[in-house]
Amino acid sequence: MLIYQSTVEWNCIFENMSLENAGEGSVLPMLRSVRLVLGLFTSGKLGSVVSPHGMDAQMMWHLVRSSWILHVSCKKRRVAPIAALLSAVLHSSVFSDEGMHVTDNGPGPLKWFVEKILEEGTKSPRTIRLAALHLSGLWLSNPQTIKHYLKELKLLTLYGSVAFDEDFEAELAENHDAKTEVSLLAKSPDPELTEIFINTELYARVSVAVLFCKLADLADMVGLINENDDCHATIESGKLFLLELLESVVNDTDLSKELYKKYSRIHRRKIRAWQMICVLSRFIHQDIVQRVSSFLHISLYRNNLPAVRQYLETFSIHVYLKFPSLVSDQLVPILRDYNMRPQALSSYVFIAANVILHAPEAVRFRHLDELLPPIIPLLTSHHHSLRGFTQLLVYQVFRKLFPVDFGEPEISALEKRCFKDLKSYLEKNSDCVRGIDASQTLLNCRWSYRDKQNRNHYKFLGLACQTDSIKSKSLRMSMEGFLDAFDPNNSVTPAGIFTNRVEELEFECVPTSLMEQVAIFLNDVREDLRCAMAKDMVTIKNEKLSVDEDSNCMERSMDTNKENLLTLMPNDVSVDFQKKLPLVNMRNMTPAPGPS
Secondary structure, eight states, rough: GGGGOOOHHHHHHHTTTOOOOGGGGGGHHHHHHHHHHHHHHHHHTOOOOSSTTTTTTHHHHHHHHHHHHHHHHOOOOOHHHHHHHHHHOOHHHTOGGGGGGGTTTTOHHHHHHHHHHHHHHTTOOHHHHHHHHHHHHHHHOOGGGGGGOOOHHHHHHHHSSSOOTTTTHHHHHHHHHHHHHHHHHOOOOHHHHGGTTSSSTTHHHHHHHHHHHHHHHEEEHTTSTTTHHHHHHHHHHHHHHHHHHHHHHHHHHTTSSSSSTTTTTTHHHHHHHHHHHHHGGGGGTTTTHHHHHHHHHHHSOOOOOHHHHHOOOOHHHHHHHHOTIIIIIIIHHHTTTSSHHHHHHHHHHHHHHHHHSSSSSSHHHHHHHHHHHHOOOOOOOOOOHHHHHHHHHHHHHHHTTSSSSSHHHHHHHHHHHHHHHHHHHHOOHHHHHHHHHHHHHHTTTTOOHHHHHHHHHHHHHHHHHHHHHHHHHHHHHHHHHHHOOOTTTGGGGGGHHHHHHHOOOSTTTOOOOHHHHHEEEEEEHHHHHHHHHHHEEEHHHHHHHHHHHHHHHHHHHHHHHHHHHHHHHHHGOOTTOOOOOOOOHHHHHHOOOOOO
């Protein structure tokens, strides 16, 4: 019936459509009518009487405000009306008009509406999931608009809620209107992956990650025959969002905190931010790499839990593999700063080891030649975790690379540099100096132990070393699979970041990091040693008691002999034959006079 109306009548109908006064039962039909009107306007079937896109800003402002009033007046947030609202107001043909997003005075009508819908989405898991689905599809089709939505993209990235929408999937499956309206939303860039998280609070973040992964593929087309303006807009958008997130993790009040509890809100937000930064690593180009590395080193030096640090390390590895010249310019001098925090040094050792292992053949030996010498001294660090972590990683490098024949001259030169760095470390490291002074003090002290105590002590040390050796071998074997499976390219993709989700890993899809596994191993070894020491002390104490009892037995035997001597003395020595006389008193006694 409506399609026979004139163009002028269509304009009147559209401008006078009173959405804000509609009842809740009329919401869905009216939003569908709006979507139909917009489609006909922009298709040109009604003539382009208002603007080249069929809509002007004034008409759009009227639509978004009245639609928003209609939305907030609804008491329940059902899937079908929310999806219809998104597809009607954020119409695909209108979204491509940049004038709808920004104006000279501030946000345009579409940006205003997106801000409102995402603000409400922080309280409504259903709303934010549908908004993330639709917006990610629209942004992929219109990458030139992304630069206007950095704030909204960051909100979606950091979003997380304990609220659980149990009825979401059920409503999609059982309600025909809901299924129809959701099918009309913009398509997800990777529906196979995002579908896994449709009923979780990760959905918004996964949608943004998938969006930028697809945009990175589009950006890779720059320089090829089929490149277009979207490719350049994509690169610019990716760079801006990457720098925006890096700026946040360094300067934001929450994201830059160094002291926070495990599984806390701050812990979760840090993980979310760095997961997205890893996805955005493909947008690093020469013109921003110095700013990126500056933000990165600030973050690596700060205190963070292992679950967060593993994403910093993954991002760093990707940066150094993409820009090999930074290895000698930045990474090598940093590794020689042995007074750095042990936690930060551990991260840089992990980064360096993986840069060596995953570097292209053309530069692999060069990286080994540059990075191995400053790492070798850390094998002797007095920090147990750093030392164990370094030993594990250096062993992995030796296991992978040294069966290959690099040539005798190259290996000899490398060995010399390793010894030179080790000598420098031992000379300058303050902890080593304190250790030498303490050792000299101990050598000047004299200790006396019983032979049996010494034998038990050495026996204990041997047992402890044997146990530690067995467990270290077990750790190496278990970690080899982890290190072999690490793929620096896959680890910065949404599939590599989010497909580790299993029932045991419900915390933001975060796997247990290598450093955390090493720390757990070291804590177990320490606990075993404490138990062994406690048992050894009990054994030594029991043996001491046994020796003391033997001494008491010898004293009692001597007393018995004395008593036997006394029984052989004359009867008149003492009236009381049971009286025990000390030997010294017996010597002073004089015998009784005999008969004349």
